[in-house]
Structures are given as C-alpha cells and as structure tokens.
Amino acid sequence: MRHYLDFEKPIAELEDKIEELRHLSNSAELNIADEVSRLETKLDRQLRQVYARLTPWQKVQIARHPDRPHGVDFIKGLIAEFTPLAGDRAFAEDRAIIGGIGRFRGQSVMVIAHEKGADTDARMKHNFGMARPEGYRKARRLMELADHFHLPVLSFVDTAGAYPGVDAEARGQAEAIARAIDTCLKIEVPLVATIIGEGGSGGAIALAAGNRVLMLEHAVYSVISPEGCASILWRMPEKAQEAADALKLTAQDLAKLGVVDDVVAEPLGGGHRAPAKTVAAVGDAVEEALRPLLGLDGPALRAQRREKFLAVGGRGL
Amino acid sequence: MSWISNFVLPKIRAVVPARRDVPDNLWTKCPQCGQLLFSRDLEANLFVCPSCNRHLRMTPEKRLAMLFDGGHFQPIELPKTIIDPLRFRDRKRYADRLKEAQDSGDNRDALLVAHGTIGGTPAVVAAFDFGFMGGSMGVAVGEGLLAAARLAVLQEAALIVVPASGGARMQEGVLSLMQLPRTTIAVEMVKAARLPYIVVLTDPTTGGVSASFAMLGDITIAEPGAVIGFAGARVIEETIREKLPEGFQRAEYLFEHGMVDLVVHRRELRDTLLRIIGLLRRRAANAA
Numbered sequence: 001m002r003h004y005l006d007f008e009k010p011i012a013e014l015e016d017k018i019e020e021l022r023h024l025s026n027s028a029e030l031n032i033a034d035e036v037s038r039l040e041t042k043l044d045r046q047l048r049q050v051y052a053r054l055t056p057w058q059k060v061q062i063a064r065h066p067d068r069p070h071g072v073d074f075i076k077g078l079i080a081e082f083t084p085l086a087g088d089r090a091f092a093e094d095r096a097i098i099g100g101i102g103r104f105r106g107q108s109v110m111v112i113a114h115e116k117g118a119d120t121d122a123r124m125k126h127n128f129g130m131a132r133p134e135g136y137r138k139a140r141r142l143m144e145l146a147d148h149f150h151l152p153v154l155s156f157v158d159t160a161g162a163y164p165g166v167d168a169e170a171r172g173q174a175e176a177i178a179r180a181i182d183t184c185l186k187i188e189v190p191l192v193a194t195i196i197g198e199g200g201s202g203g204a205i206a207l208a209a210g211n212r213v214l215m216l217e218h219a220v221y222s223v224i225s226p227e228g229c230a231s232i233l234w235r236m237p238e239k240a241q242e243a244a245d246a247l248k249l250t251a252q253d254l255a256k257l258g259v260v261d262d263v264v265a266e267p268l269g270g271g272h273r274a275p276a277k278t279v280a281a282v283g284d285a286v287e288e289a290l291r292p293l294l295g296l297d298g299p300a301l302r303a304q305r306r307e308k309f310l311a312v313g314g315r316g317l
Numbered sequence: 318m319s320w321i322s323n324f325v326l327p328k329i330r331a332v333v334p335a336r337r338d339v340p341d342n343l344w345t346k347c348p349q350c351g352q353l354l355f356s357r358d359l360e361a362n363l364f365v366c367p368s369c370n371r372h373l374r375m376t377p378e379k380r381l382a383m384l385f386d387g388g389h390f391q392p393i394e395l396p397k398t399i400i401d402p403l404r405f406r407d408r409k410r411y412a413d414r415l416k417e418a419q420d421s422g423d424n425r426d427a428l429l430v431a432h433g434t435i436g437g438t439p440a441v442v443a444a445f446d447f448g449f450m451g452g453s454m455g456v457a458v459g460e461g462l463l464a465a466a467r468l469a470v471l472q473e474a475a476l477i478v479v480p481a482s483g484g485a486r487m488q489e490g491v492l493s494l495m496q497l498p499r500t501t502i503a504v505e506m507v508k509a510a511r512l513p514y515i516v517v518l519t520d521p522t523t524g525g526v527s528a529s530f531a532m533l534g535d536i537t538i539a540e541p542g543a544v545i546g547f548a549g550a551r552v553i554e555e556t557i558r559e560k561l562p563e564g565f566q567r568a569e570y571l572f573e574h575g576m577v578d579l580v581v582h583r584r585e586l587r588d589t590l591l592r593i594i595g596l597l598r599r600r601a602a603n604a605a
Contacts, residue, residue, distance in 0.1 A: 165553060169548065169553070170574050177529075178497075178528050181501050223494040232487065257402070309499055
C-alpha cells in the first residue's frame with residue numbers, strides 16, 4: 001500500500017483507477033489500454049501540477065514521508081564495503097545516528113547519517129532519528145577518525161531534532177552538539193553534508209557544518225519545527241502551516257540565503273515515489289561536490305569551511 | 318484561544334507602555350521567595366535576593382560594571398547586520414518587535430560587548446541582554462560575538478561571555494541556526510590565540526545558545542540556580558509525560574553531572590574570574 005499525503009488525493013484517485021483498469025484488462029478489450037494510457041497522461045500532468053507549487057507545509061510532510069529514502073537507504077545505495085562503526089567509547093551506542101567506513105564511487109570515505117527507521121520496530125531501535133549525546137559523541141569520534149586517516153566525511157541529515165529527554169540532558173546534550181559542530185569545523189578532510197529529509201535545528205547542524213551543504217529539493221531545514229514555532233510564537237500549535245511559511249525552511253529559500261550550496265532535484269512526485277532514483281541523484285551531486293575538495297589540503301579545507309559560514313547572514317530574502 | 322486574545326490582545330499590549338518605560342520601581346518582588354526587596358538594596362547586593370539567595374537576572378550594563386576593574390569599560394558598537402532577513406511575521410511583524418525592543422532599552426540587540434581590564438589584565442566581556450527578546454541569538458548577536466572574539470585576539474585579552482538567553486531567535490529562522498557554527502568559529506579564534514575563553518552561564522542558558530559557544534569554554538562557571546540545558550523543560554515533559562526531577566537543569570544539577578567547572582556566587586564571581594585569568598595567563602607568559 002502506498003502512503004498518500006492529503007494533498008496527493010487526486011493522484012491517489014487516478015492511480016486507483018489505473019490499477020482497477022489493469023485488473024480488468026485480463027478480460028481484455030482494446031479500449032481499456034487506451035483508457036489506461038489516457039489516465040497515465042493525466043496522472044503525469046496532475047503530479048507535475050501538484051509538485052510544481054508545493055507549499056512549505058506540504059514540503060514538511062514530504063520531508064517526513066515514511067516511504068522517503070532514509071539514512072540506511074543512502075548507505076545501501078551509495079556505499080560499497082560499508083563497515084558500520086559503533087559507540088561513543090564513553091556511555092553507549094546510539095542508533096539514531098549510524099556511521100562507518102566504506103567506498104563511495106571508488107573513494108574510501110567516512111559516512112555519518114541520521115536514521116529514523118522504516119517500520120515501528122526500526123523506529124524504536126533508532127529512536128525516530130532523535131539522537132542523545134552519545135550519538136553526537138559517536139559522530140565526533142568518527143569525524144576525528146576520518147581526519148586521522150585522511151578520509152572525506154559524507155553526512156546525511158534527517159532528524160526532527162536532538163532527543164528532548166531527562167537522560168539526554170543529564171549527559172550533556174548541549175555540550176555534545178556544540179562539540180560536534182566544533183569538530184565539523186575543525187577536521188582537515190572534506191565534509192559534504194546533505195539534508196535528505198528533515199533538518200531539525202541543533203540536531204541537524206551538529207552533522208552539517210560542512211564544506212558543501214546539499215539539500216534535496218523537497219527537504220526542509222530549520223531552527224525549529226513549524227509546530228514548535230507555532231506553539232511558541234502564535235501560542236497555537238495548529239498554526240504550523242503559517243509557521244512553515246514564515247520560517248523559510250525550503251531548499252529553494254535556503255539556497256537564496258546561501259545556507260545551502262546546491263539543491264538536488266527529486267524525481268517527479270517526490271523522493272518517496274522513487275527512492276532508488278533519489279539516492280542515485282544525491283550520489284551524483286555528492287560526487288560533484290566532493291571532487292574539487294579532494295584537491296585541497298587540510299588548512300585550506302578548514303579555511304574554506306570557516307569562510308563559508310562567516311559569509312552566511314550577509315543577505316536576506 | 319478566542320478571537321479576543323488573537324486580535325485584541327496584541328493591540329492592547331502595544332498601547333500599554335513596556336515595563337522598561339516605567340520609572341524604576343522602588344520595590345522588587347523576589348520571583349522565588351516572594352520577599353519584597355527595596356530595589357536599591359537589591360542592586361547593592363548584586364541582584365541576589367538576601368533572603369533566599371536567588372540570583373535574579375541583571376542588565377548587561379550592570380553585569381559589565383560588576384566585572385571590570387572599577388566598573389570602567391568601553392562598549393563597542395555591534396557590527397551593522399541585515400535587519401529582518403526573512404521578512405518574518407507571526408502575530409506581529411518581526412521588524413516591529415525588533416524596533417520595540419530597541420526603543421525600550423539602550424541596546425540595538427541582545428548583546429553588549431565591551432573591553433577593559435579585570436585585575437589589570439585586558440579582558441573583553443560579551444554579556445547577553447535577556448530583556449531584549451529573551452536574549453535570543455540571531456545574526457546580530459552572532460556577529461557581536463565574532464566582533465568580541467576578534468577584539469580579544471587583537472588586544473591579546475581574555476574573552477568572557479555571559480549568556481542569558483532562551484536560545485536561537487526563531488524570527489530569523491535558519492540564519493539563527495547558522496549562528497551555532499558561526500559563534501563556534503568565534504570561540505576557535507580565541508582558542509587558536511591561546512587566550513582564555515571563560516563562560517559564565519547565567520539564568521537562563523538554553524537551546525541553540527547552550528549548544529554552541531556557551532558549552533565550549535576553556536573554563537565554565539555557572540551562577541547558582543541558573544537554568545541551563547538544551548531542550549526546554551516543557552518540551553521534555555510533553556515527550557516523556559512525567560514530572561521532571563527536582564532541580565533539573567539547574568546549575569547545581571549540571572555541576573553534579575560534570576558539565577560545569579564551578580558554581581560561583583555572584584558576590585565571588587569577579588574575584589574568581591580575576592584569579593582564573595591570572596593563573597591561566599601566567600602560564601601562557603611562562604611558556605612564551
């Protein structure tokens with residue numbers, strides 16, 4: 001069963017109809033094939049129309065779509081010889097952030113990714129992609145390991161945010177995030193970050209202070225969730241749609257603000273309709289972003305990263 | 318929420334003058350023990366309640382006066398930054414909120430940066446103004462911290478940052494989030510020059526402010542009772558659906574969990590800083 005978002009209703013209806021006709025076509029009459037092809041044209045047009053003018057709030061829903069490719073899918077699709085590395089060497093293994101070494105199009109790399117989980121069991125195991133301090137400390141350890149062996153770091157960001165829990169606070173959530181950001185900025189190897197779904201605040205930037213920041217076309221990236229923003233500024237959580245508009249959290253707006261270097265186009269109808277294609281598109285974009293960085297030495301990479309972030313905020317929308 | 322609170326309240330709020338316009342109240346009620354305190358006595362006591370020891374919030378001006386030698390300091394002008402980069406509007410336009418905050422106080426944004434000496438040693442202090450939109454950090458505050466760091470490096474001075482902030486400023490969206498790496502770069506500049514970077518965590522230090530420069534001090538001091546943490550207590554309660562432990566996210570709690578070096582009474586804060594800077598810099602001088 002495909003999972004449809006509210007605004008995808010007309011698309012769902014068309015696809016249902018096409019499916020029905022296909023079943024009928026066993027008792028084949030020629031004009032059924034014609035009808036199917038007519039409906040498919042219509043479906044294509046419908047998809048184009050809906051996806052050409054998505055509101056920020058609709059993008060938030062797409063970014064959270066359960067069928068959208070997650071961290072593990074990017075690793076599976078892009079990284080050969082992937083060898084997972086676990087633990088922060090201090091307290092625990094946090095599966096909200098996964099990482100390890102592997103080969104990306106021939107190049108040995110370190111990969112660090114949020115993982116939300118694809119079904120209930122996996123979501124519990126990965127804590128819905130919301131990391132505790134251990135997750136950020138593991139990320140930091142892996143970045144330092146990458147630095148030590150001169151491996152480029154690829155990060156894939158998809159989190160609602162850092163986990164808000166008593167245990168997380170007790171073990172220094174704020175400090176863990178701050179140090180992870182600091183490590184992103186310090187390492188003398190290329191860091192290419194890609195926002196693949198939700199870029200939720202501090203939990204996202206902890207892995208995303210990179211030389212190049214890419215973002216999928218319908219991903220979102222923000223200082224706070226639209227729901228959180230609505231409940232604080234409007235004092236009404238149901239104003240999340242308005243908050244999504246106001247926050248300017250789309251890839252298109254973030255590119256204008258210079259926060260994102262490159263927007264990676266998604267297949268028609270969003271990443272959830274064609275996960276493999278989406279993963280491949282990100283792979284191409286990452287390869288292109290990485291190539292010029294491989295020629296820079298450590299200090300130059302650090303300086304480039306620093307200059308890039310110092311320049312942000314110079315222009316508005 | 319009714320239509321009255323939606324539409325009428327903001328207007329009424331705009332008509333009623335902001336609290337800062339009211340001449341200094343003679344009396345201040347301690348938010349903790351409820352004791353009525355004569356404001357002049359309270360100030361003489363560095364805004365610490367004499368009856369329950371609660372460390373009340375103070376303005377950045379008073380904070381700087383309390384820390385620098387003889388209360389003398391030279392404020393620097395914050396760099397000019399873009400205003401309302403997202404043209405943000407919630408129930409009110411951000412541009413208007415900002416203007417109101419600027420008109421009701423002395424500061425252009427939520428940070429005051431000044432230089433002077435502490436115990437005869439050059440120091441730069443950046444203190445947050447909680448009264449200015451909850452001390453929230455947007456582009457201007459980030460730029461102010463960068464200016465403070467550059468000034469410290471230029472003057473070979475220690476950098477002391479005193480946050481009092483709810484976190485990133487939502488009205489500047491992702492650009493506020495970008496202040497996390499930007500202020501981390503500021504800290505890096507001071508550390509690369511091997512100058513002391515000391516953080517004094519005051520009430521409150523939460524959200525994006527805690528998850529960046531505030532938790533990266535060479536030495537981290539907290540004021541007694543200050544709320545310090547990443548996630549807001551309400552958000553945590555809603556997530557775990559249970560009451561939070563007594564004293565959760567207070568300075569003493571962080572101390573017990575190994576997150577801060579010292580919890581220091583405001584009365585002893587200046588002397589503590591003076592001693593730390595003296596010790597750290599003497600070592601640096603010996604090494605040179």
